[in-house]
Amino acid sequence: xxxxxxxxxxxxxxxxxxxxxxxxxxxxxxxxxxxxxxxxxxxxxxxxxxxxxxxxxxxxxxxxxxxxxxxxxxxxxxxxxxxxxxxxxxxxxxxxxxxxxxxxxxxxxxxxxxxx
Amino acid sequence: xxxxxxxxxxxxxxxxxxxxxxxxxxxxxxxxxxxxxxxxxxxxxxxxxxxxxxxxxxxxxxxxxxxxxxxxxxxxxxxxxxxxxxxxxxxxxxxxxxxxxxxxxxxxxxxxx
Numbered sequence: 001x002x003x004x005x006x007x008x009x010x011x012x013x014x015x016x017x018x019x020x021x022x023x024x025x026x027x028x029x030x031x032x033x034x035x036x037x038x039x040x041x042x043x044x045x046x047x048x049x050x051x052x053x054x055x056x057x058x059x060x061x062x063x064x065x066x067x068x069x070x071x072x073x074x075x076x077x078x079x080x081x082x083x084x085x086x087x088x089x090x091x092x093x094x095x096x097x098x099x100x101x102x103x104x105x106x107x108x109x110x111x112x113x114x115x116x
Numbered sequence: 117x118x119x120x121x122x123x124x125x126x127x128x129x130x131x132x133x134x135x136x137x138x139x140x141x142x143x144x145x146x147x148x149x150x151x152x153x154x155x156x157x158x159x160x161x162x163x164x165x166x167x168x169x170x171x172x173x174x175x176x177x178x179x180x181x182x183x184x185x186x187x188x189x190x191x192x193x194x195x196x197x198x199x200x201x202x203x204x205x206x207x208x209x210x211x212x213x214x215x216x217x218x219x220x221x222x223x224x225x226x227x228x229x
Contacts, residue, residue, distance in 0.1 A: 004159070006159075031215065033216065033217075035217075040221065041221055041222075042120075042205050042207070042219030042220050042221050042222050043160065043205070043217070043219050044219070045216040045217065045218070048215070048216055056216065091159055091160070093159075093217075095215065103148045103150075103165060103167075103209065103211065103215065104150065104162050104165060105150075105162070105215075105217060106162060107152075107159035107160045107161070107162075108159050109157075109158055109159045110158075110159050112157075
């Protein structure tokens, strides 16, 4: 399977704990995006990487959130001191930098976070 | 401020008939528009897109129409099939280097056999 993969698929944690999610994009895609989706809403942009450079962060991404893409391949999203309001589906997407599909983003299955 | 709006939360159509899903946007700088389909417990799947320089794009049973003056786009599915039942998201981007997507809230399509 050469699509975007995300791990874990589900995460249940207690308030105040730290969690980390991983995203593996499509191998030839150098753009990688993180979105968050809550019930009844569409995905909301969190942050964007081109290769290893983090080019944009949403104001939704508080100081408790950090994302990395150290070698321009996989990415991690860490949430420190989780709060119940962090409960959501965290989606990762990737796209190529050029070519016919460069405006199209391909999504992974998401990581469902539940904070108790 | 919702820049991409899908005002109807749900739509129900008969199998074989046309499904028309509407989307409005407020930012005239949006340059590229996309439709995604989402099943429960899965990520959104890309369906079809359209550049702002076009007014129509067709791919099999799916056609997207763009009316820039009205800041409105629509997705037509003909004929509708039960397997089309899902949540459909409209999304827009500024294009180029600023490629983040702004999504609507989605519309739940139910196709009755």
